[in-house]
Amino acid sequence: MTLDLERLRAAFPSLRSGIAHFDGPGGTQTPAAVGDAIARALTGPLSNRGHAVESESNAETAISAFRQAYGDLLHVPADGVVYGRSATQLAYDFSRHLAKGWGAGDEVVVSRLDHDSNIRPWVQAAERAGATVRWLPFDAATTELDLTGLDEIITARTRLVAVTAASNLLGTMPPVREIADRAHAVGALVYVDGVHFAAHAHVDVPALGADLFACSPYKFLGPHCGVLAADPALLETIRPDKLLPSTDVVPERFEFGTLPYELMAGATAAVEFLAALDPGGATERRDRLGASKASIHQHEHALRSRLETGLAALGDRVTVHSRAAERTPTVLLSHPGRSCRDAYLFLAERGVLAPAGSFYAIEPFRALGLPDTAALRAGIAPYTSEDDVDRLVDGLAAFVGA
Known part of the structure; x- marks a missing residue:
């Protein structure tokens, strides 16, 4: 099972903006059908x-x-x-x-x-x-x-x-x-x-x-x-x-x-x-959803691996806080000695949206002891592409001077 990413992305008029969206955890883009x-x-x-x-x-x-x-x-x-x-x-x-x-x-x-x-x-x-x-x-x-x-x-x-x-x-x-x-x-x-x-x-x-x-x-x-x-x-x-x-x-x-x-x-x-993204041979909607979700999972986690590999190459200039053994394709990161809000604005100027904040998760945010009031969050969605991920990594590399 593999997502037809080109067909999927074509269903989202908003993606024609050219913005690489990593703000899905706060709300995804919406297909025309909706x-x-x-x-x-x-x-x-x-x-x-x-x-x-x-x-x-x-x-x-x-x-x-x-x-x-x-x-x-x-x-x-x-x-x-x-x-x-x-x-x-x-x-x-x-x-x-x-x-x-x-x-x-x-x-x-x-x-x-x-x-x-x-x-x-x-x-x-x-x-x-x-x-x-x-x-x-x-x-x-x-x-x-x-x-x-x-x-x-x-x-x-x-x-x-x-x-x-x-x-x-x-x-x-x-x-x-x-x-x-x-x-x-x-x-x-x-x-x-x-x-x-x-x-x-x-x-x-x-x-x-x-x-x-x-x-x-x-x-x-x-x-x-x-x-x-x-x-x-x-x-x-x-x-x-x-x-x-x-x-x-x-x-x-x-x-x-x-x-x-x-x-x-x-x-x-x-x-x-x-349910229609990649239903396989299933006919019942619950089963079609299961098949499509399996394809989404495969796609999103491959991109998470690509993102984490890119972030690792930036060394100690980027700190990745998402470390749980079981986790979604959402990554929280910060930049020692640099403002995450500045990073967010720097990326936005390049058409990459990865918001900064505590995202209403006050208790875990405080426990992490982050040095400023915001961390950068990058969330991968079904419509995220390899190019999106590469633009994010390249933008962060430019921000930290890697």
């Missing part, structure tokens, strides 16, 4: 949901197609798919829903590896409920979670464990199933931030051990929105605050107000685009 799907849905005919006329049926279809597409992508039932404005909004919503049952003596576990959107909502909800927060520690030397004390951190008092499936800062992929098995052994729920993970892996939510799994379509070629996946039976046990006339049916009881049918249509188109 924009077309949004425009078709929005220009309709489109009305609020119903079945009396075509415009009402189109709204119903946008919702049902979205749920089925993300059920296939994440390997959950369609009625276990919740639409959200963003993964951050979903984490805040579900932290409030779940914290209704927390109190003094209960504990919530979060990780020092995570994006702040999978830390602060749980910390704040625990504080309001009088519950205690425990932390899974981060080892800055290995850039992995330190799980040596797992049984002492996740105990009979634990109500929920929140952990990432892949770090948006470093690419580190912790052993989520090991953490989930420990949590489930003491009766705790597991909330997994899959935002960065879903962009690079063929996700199987039950196999991960995630009770609740969140991701963001705009990280994998879709529009700006969020998705939460869970077993519908679990969702039936969670009672959100809601308007009196709004439905109490799962999953819609968690979706407030009129849904953006056009964004749902675009998010569905992103899944279908991925």
